[in-house]
Structures are given as C-alpha cells and as structure tokens.
Amino acid sequence: MASQKDIDRTSDPETFRQEVRQFIAENFPDELKSKGNALAAVEGPATETAAQKSWREAMGSRGWGTPTWPAEYGGGGLSRKHAAILNEELAKAKAHNPIGGMGVMMFGPTLLEYGSEEQKREHIPPICRGEIRWCQGYSEPNAGSDLANLQTMAEDKGDHYLVNGQKTWTSGGQWADKCFCLVRTDRSDKHKGISFLLIDMDSPGVEVRPIQMISGMSPFCETFFDDVKVPKENLVGEEGQGWTIGKRLLQHERTNLSGGGSMARMMGASLADIAKRYVETDSDGRIADAVLRDRIADFEIRWNAFLLTARRAAQESKAQGGVSEISSVLKKVGTKLGQERAELTIEIMGLQGLGWEGEGFTQAELAGVRGWLFGKATTIYGGSTEIQNNIIAKRVLGMLDHQ
Amino acid sequence: MAVLNEEQTMLRDMAREWTTNESPVTEWRKVRASGDPQAWDASVYATMAEMGWAGIIIPEEHGGSDFGWLSAGLVVEELGKTLTASPLIATTIAASAIVLGGSDAQKAEWLPKIASGEVVATLAVDESPRHAPSKIETTVSGGTISGTKKFVHEAHGAHLFVVAAKDGLYLVPSGDGVTLHDRKLADMRNHADVEFAGAAADKLTDGGDDLLDQVLDRARVLTACEMLGMAQQVFDTTLDYLKQRVQFSQVLSTFQALQHRMADLFADLALMRSAVEGGLQAIDAGFLTSQAATIAKAEANRVLHQLSREGIQLHGGIGMTDEYDVGFYLKRARVLESSFGSTGFLKDRYARLSDY
Structure with missing residues (x-):
C-alpha cells in the first residue's frame, strides 16, 4: 500500500x-x-x-x-x-x-551525501522531527580562516577515538545535543590528516563555556574536549576525508547564509518607513534631511539589485543544472548590505536607536541594537568576506595563487 | 545573464559574432579618424537594419519583429562591448515613443521606415547640460515648434526628432526650421544642440499624461544596456591584462590586493547586470517599470563609473594611452552617466516613486 x-x-x-x-x-x-x-x-x-x-x-x-x-x-x-x-x-x-538549525541547514544534507546507511538511519530522522540539536565544531583558536590548521586530535584507541583539544565559536554549543566536528587523525598532512567525527555533547570530558559577545548575547561558545571517548562508528566517511566532507558542508552553510529572501524577511519595515517615523518630512512627504534621503535611496537601489541578483543566481543555477558563478558573490554582498542597513537605521533613529535596556525603548529598538552588533559576525563567519574574495578571484576569475 | 529562450540566444549569438568580426573597436577608431560629426557609418546601420535590429521593439504589423526589450537589450549590450557607433539605440528609444503614443496613422507612417532602417530617429528632451525633464520651455503653437534642445544624441543624420514640448511629445521631421549645432564631447560621438524655429510638429496624443516618463524609462534602460556591455568589456580586458602583466617577477593576478579588487568589481558587475536585465524584463512585463528602470540606470551609473576608473588604474600608465582602448570606455561612460539621469537625479526619482 x-x-x-x-x-x-x-x-x-x-x-x-x-x-x-x-x-x-x-x-x-x-x-x-x-x-x-x-x-x-x-x-x-x-x-x-x-x-x-x-x-x-x-x-x-x-x-x-x-x-x-x-x-x-x-x-x-x-x-x-x-x-x-x-x-x-x-x-x-x-x-x-x-x-x-544546523542539523537541517548543514549537517543533514552532508550526512545524506557522505554518511553510511546506519548513520543516516540513526541521525536523520531525529533532525526531521526537530528533536536533536546539532552544533558545529570547526573553528579553533588558531584555526579561523585558516581552518585546515585545526589541532584538535582524535587518537585511534582501537575501538574508539580519544579526542583532546579546543573548538571555538561553537554556535548554540550550550544547547546542542551533538556536535559535528573536524578533528585531526594525522599530524603529517595538513588537509588529508583531517577527519569528520560526530561527538555527543554529554560525553564525559566535554565542557562548554558561552562567550559573551559585544551584543551582550552569548550565541557562541568555547568547547573543550578532555580525553573524550568517541565510538569508531561516529566517523563519517573515511579517515582523512574530513576536509572534503567539511568543505561540502560549508557550501550548504553559505547557501543558507546568503539567501536574499530570508534576509529580506528578517529585515522587517523598510528604511523609508522607519525614517518617516523618526525624522521630519516636508509638506510633500519627503524626508526633509536631503542627505539622509539620498543615502536611503542609494541603499535601497543596491538592495534591490542584490535581490535581483539572488533571483538571477537561482534561475541560472536551475537552467544550467549547476551552481551559477554569481552565487559566489551573494554571501559577501548580502552580509555587507545587511550591516550597512543596520548602521543606517541607527543613524536615522539617533540615540533612540542605541538603547541597551530599560524603559523608554520599544522592543524593536532594543532588538535592533542587538541585531546591529550580532550582525558584525555575518561578514566573519561562514567564510569571511576576505575568504569569499579569495574564492571568487581564484575559482571564478582564475587569478593565480602565490605558487 | 538572464535565462534566454532559443530566439533570444540566437539573436545574442548573432550580435556577438557580428560585433566581434565586423565591428571591433578598430572600426570605431576609423570612424573617429574620419572626423565626420555623424560619427557612424550609414552602411553599417543599413547592415544592422537588414539583420532586423531596428525593428526589435516594433510590432509585426508595422514591419518589426516585436521580439521585445530583453532582446533589444541583448543586441545593445554587444554593441556596447565593442563601442560600435550607430543610431540604433537612439532610434529604438524614439520608436518606442511612437509605439506607445502614436496614432494609427503616425505608426503606419513612421514605424515601417524605422524598422527597415530607412529612417533614423532620436529623442530630444533636455534643454540644459543636465537631465531635467521637468524644466522644458519648448512650445508648440499653430502646429509649429520653437525651442532648443541640448546635446541631442545622434542628431546628425537623424530624419525624425521626437521632441518634448511643454504640453507633450511631438514628431518633428528634419528639414526647414530645424538647425543643428555640433557639440563635440569627450566620447567623440554624434551630439548636437538642435534649434527648432517654426518647424512643423505633429503631436503624439495616444500615450497618456506620463508618455514622456514612459519613454524616458525606456531610454534609461537601453542606455544602461550599452553601459553594461562596456562594463563587461572593461572588466574582461582588465582581468586579461592582470593575468599577463609581470612585475616583481610575478604576474599581477597573483597579488591578493588586486585579486580582492577584482572580486569586488565582479560582485558589482553582477549587481549591475541583474538590475539592467531586471529593467528590460519589467518593460516587457509592464510591471513596476519606472522603479525597475530607475534601479537599472542607477546601478549602471554606479558600477560603470567605478569600473571605468579602476580599469585605467589597474592597467597603469598604458591605460592612459590613446593606443589602448580602455580610455575610450571611460570617456563614453561619463557621457552616458549624464544622459537621461545622473545618479543624483535617479536616487531622487527612486525616493519619489517610493513616496519618501
């Protein structure tokens, strides 16, 4: 049936x-x-x-x-x-x-591609039901943009790996049930010594410390692994295949971070509407501050061009049956414009737009301030703007590397 | 690049092949050297018309192909890449005024001749060096028109002017009462101040009160298409140059400072293309045309301005020589940036259209 x-x-x-x-x-x-x-x-x-x-x-x-x-x-x-x-x-x-969450946006699609049948049967259904939260164990104190420099070691102990090291910027680490992690299984080769390992966050030896950020929030954590035992069946793919699998996962991350549509929804009221509430308008309904009006129009024109570009990238990818080359610009452009918009919103609101807490501010104003500060992360995480520029120059434009 | 249908792909490929083989920048150098104020070759325009390009936005019943604006834009972009001088853009813009606002008789009289290439037409709006369609002093009285239009594109050789007067758009054939004063601009193309003194004028009455705005929106988008082709060419040429030029025993393209500048320009070019193609698609769809046209030209202005400057800088000293083409694009870029709306004008227009 x-x-x-x-x-x-x-x-x-x-x-x-x-x-x-x-x-x-x-x-x-x-x-x-x-x-x-x-x-x-x-x-x-x-x-x-x-x-x-x-x-x-x-x-x-x-x-x-x-x-x-x-x-x-x-x-x-x-x-x-x-x-x-x-x-x-x-x-x-x-x-x-x-x-x-990350299980849906990044880990699930990657496991469906690289995981064993047993791993898919174990991990995918709870993600689909929204029961398990995953976090990402990638960055380390000395492995940010140079991610492959990661040093967290997974030592082969026969029936399990013994993991020691430190991860950082673990988004939602304090609330996560499990972590998909890049670990080093071989010190002799920078890229081929990396493996992709799944670690239970409640394993003995895992410690999570939230990091207080400039926004006052603690969405990121430091995660310490001290003699953490991880079963061998939690290795995804082969030993040494972690860099390939890990990069594939980052593609899913970028696709999600740059989505123009979802960003547009998060942005709420238009800048012009905000400006009309906070600053004077003239008898024709125009924003009286001509400089501010010009900057809002300037922003909105470029924002529209970005939305058109996101749409075009999707149409081209569909028509070509592969990722369009302009997809490579969406993350860097979308995040930059998002930050620009947050800064412009504060400028429109004046000090009313910088409220930290307490009375005299609306929820939207307070949320805007935290969002402005949190938004500084967007051009850093998921491959910083500088890394995006390297990718565009080398992979799309064919500009040679220092070699 | 927008996703094209088969007909559009063929048209684009044909235009690309023709401009590459028959109209490379060396052809523009020959035209420039001739010193002719018309600054385009009549036999070249006849060839374009034979290929059907003059009738792309003209209905089939009037001798055109009615392929639409996206198709017209594809051709114009290719012309922009090789700086092909022709009256095609001006004539297409002028033809759109007749398509939108002409009576049946006016359409029947002019559109077939435009589609066949027999008639070259152009739009004459501005009366000062800056685009200001709200400041028009030209008047029509007793069927004759009086006023002076500044810096009219492709005025030399035009058979028909579409002229903005205080009370609407008029068709004015060249001839008695129409005098041209050549204005040589940095791009060395065809521009003239056009003085109308008692010339016969035939009003376009069917287009509604916003006919001029509608025509100008089409002018903005088609101009932006030429600019898109120029921007793409400057980018491609500059990238090629960086991959060849060796300094400090390295090709320039290995320097990260230059890689990141090119990545920024690549992103800007992507935004410009999306905006320009969005403008063409909006005209074809008849939806939010004014907003889309304003965004298209504003992005074209912003990005080509930046690219034309960076193109020179990244070429270094040889980019400033007349022997290299990149300087031509800089000079033509500024002329087009000022035409049918500078960036300041367009931002003001966008804000007005958005009620702020």
Missing part, C-alpha cells in the same frame, strides 16, 4: 495544496501566527511552549520541516514543486517552519 508520503509526492498540485491547507488548519496553533524566528533553532534555549511543541511534532511527523529530504529517513519526500506549494501555504497562513 502506498504511504501518505508517496501520495504527496505524486499527487496533483491542487490536491496537494488542499491537503496542506487542511493540515495547517488542523495543526497550526493561532498563537504562533507570525512568530517564526529563523534563528531560534540555533540560538535559543530548547524550552518550548505547548503550542510550539505540538506544531513541531505535527510538522515533524509529516517530514515537512525538511520537505525535500528522502521519506525513508523521515523527510517529506516532496518534489521541489510540491515543496514550493507547502512553503507558499505556510507563508499565507503566517506559519513558520519550526524545524531548523
């Missing part, structure tokens, strides 16, 4: 749309309308309200939080077309996808 998911995959689009509508009507709690937070699954504690829990479980049971992942591992098994319908209907209902 065909499963529900087989029916979803092949069903007529309009029938499927009706099914999605009915599912949302039956399962989506009204109190969650417009309450989605794209980063909640990464950066917030794991406490859930009853409504959040029921919505996550409903979506998870259908695999619709990971709509295009294979149904056999708990994904939705939907075609891209059906997934697009699902997204449209969720957006119309102001419903968010409650299943996200």
